[in-house]
Amino acid sequence: MTATIIDGKAFAAKVREQVAGHVSRLKEEHGITPGLAVVLVGEDPASQVYVRSKGKQAVEVGMNSYEHKLDAETSEADLLALIDQLNNDPAVHGILVQLPLPAHLDSDLVINAIDPAKDVDGFHISNVGLLGTGQKSMVPCTPLGCLMMLRDHHGSLSGMNAVVVGRSNIVGKPMAQLLLGDSCTVTIAHSRTKDLPEVVRRADIVVAAVGRPEMVPGDWIKEGATVIDVGINRIDAPEKGEGKTRLVGDVAFSDASKVAGAITPVPGGVGPMTIACLLANTVTACCRANGLPEPTGLTA
Numbered sequence: 512m513t514a515t516i517i518d519g520k521a522f523a524a525k526v527r528e529q530v531a532g533h534v535s536r537l538k539e540e541h542g543i544t545p546g547l548a549v550v551l552v553g554e555d556p557a558s559q560v561y562v563r564s565k566g567k568q569a570v571e572v573g574m575n576s577y578e579h580k581l582d583a584e585t586s587e588a589d590l591l592a593l594i595d596q597l598n599n600d601p602a603v604h605g606i607l608v609q610l611p612l613p614a615h616l617d618s619d620l621v622i623n624a625i626d627p628a629k630d631v632d633g634f635h636i637s638n639v640g641l642l643g644t645g646q647k648s649m650v651p652c653t654p655l656g657c658l659m660m661l662r663d664h665h666g667s668l669s670g671m672n673a674v675v676v677g678r679s680n681i682v683g684k685p686m687a688q689l690l691l692g693d694s695c696t697v698t699i700a701h702s703r704t705k706d707l708p709e710v711v712r713r714a715d716i717v718v719a720a721v722g723r724p725e726m727v728p729g730d731w732i733k734e735g736a737t738v739i740d741v742g743i744n745r746i747d748a749p750e751k752g753e754g755k756t757r758l759v760g761d762v763a764f765s766d767a768s769k770v771a772g773a774i775t776p777v778p779g780g781v782g783p784m785t786i787a788c789l790l791a792n793t794v795t796a797c798c799r800a801n802g803l804p805e806p807t808g809l810t811a
């Protein structure tokens with residue numbers, strides 16, 4: 512069996528197209544332009560790339576993008592003051608603080624300072640609680656992107672065995688909540704899980720969000736399973752030349768794609784969907800802030 516490749520890049524382009532349609536309607540019919548503020552503290556090169564990409568794509572769909580780059584030594588008080596300013600700025604509908612933050616900053620404190628209605632990452636405790644209780648919330652972008660691809664591929668996920676490898680607050684836990692919301696039987700695995708290969712072999716849906724290059728080998732995958740690879744790992748690629756690197760996921764793609772029914776590639780899978788969902792969340796937040804009906808099909 513050769514797996515269907517789930518093309519996250521193409522799917523993300525479709526989501527952005529829908530978002531762009533909503534943005535132009537908001538502008539024409541209501542004179543409102545959705546605005547996304549992205550805050551980056553420090554100079555982490557990977558984070559800089561993502562932040563640039565978010566800003567660029569926001570502008571491409573017709574939104575306003577506000578980038579705030581603060582130096583690595585920024586104090587907590589200064590960062591909180593910026594968040595307060597963005598919370599009170601009516602032109603800003605979505606706020607994202609790029610993680611991880613430098614170690615001297617308390618990320619829980621910072622995230623919980625964001626107005627939950629503008630928390631387009633869905634990381635604020637009130638959004639986490641709303642998601643956990645099945646209420647309307649802002650849904651974290653990466654898990655939302657994964658859910659969209661799974662629903663598109665399967666239609667209904669009801670009754671499927673889903674295994675999420677990884678229990679982070681930004682990916683693993685919200686992913687498990689969303690799968691549960693779609694009536695999967697959900698297992699969350701992590702570094703203390705006993706006999707992980709056997710746990711993964713039971714899965715109809717595997718979501719790998721670990722951060723270890725190709726740690727899930729092909730022989731852990733059940734024949735025909737759907738594999739969503741969230742991992743983004745930059746590894747050395749001497750075959751491309753000295754000092755060169757390449758991106759790989761948490762799944763050994765080549766072997767897994769021989770047994771899986773469907774699989775997302777890295778790059779070109781979950782990553783582009785994450786940014787598309789960030790834009791979708793910003794439009795949703797903008798509609799809610801203005802008491803307008805929110806787009807359908809762009810939330811969980």
Ligand SMILES: NC(=O)C1=CN([C@@H]2O[C@H](COP(=O)(O)OP(=O)(O)OC[C@H]3O[C@@H](n4cnc5c(N)ncnc54)[C@H](OP(=O)(O)O)[C@@H]3O)[C@@H](O)[C@H]2O)C=CC1
Binds near residue numbers: 720
């Ligand atoms: N495509 C995208 O848009 C995004 C991609 N990512 C990528 O996804 C990956 C995961 O990110 P994130 O959730 O933030 O990572 P974290 O480091 O926060 O969490 C990793 C999780 O993996 C678990 N884990 C670590 N080692 C093992 C192991 N040997 N066996 C089983 N589980 C293990 C950890 O378990 P424990 O809790 O026990 O320590 C932890 O729960 C990274 O590669 C990251 O770059 C992240 C966000 C967005």
Ligand SMILES: Nc1nc(=O)c2c([nH]1)NC[C@@H]1CN(c3ccc(C(=O)N[C@@H](CCC(=O)O)C(=O)O)cc3)C=[N+]21
Binds near residue numbers: 607743780783
């Ligand atoms: N507050 C916050 N929210 C986030 O959503 C967030 C964050 N912090 N910190 C870092 C992680 C990581 N993340 C990615 C987004 C897009 C790609 C992406 O587009 N990847 C491309 C490749 C990009 C490349 O070539 O480097 C792809 O997979 O095809 C990857 C990773 C969002 N994150």
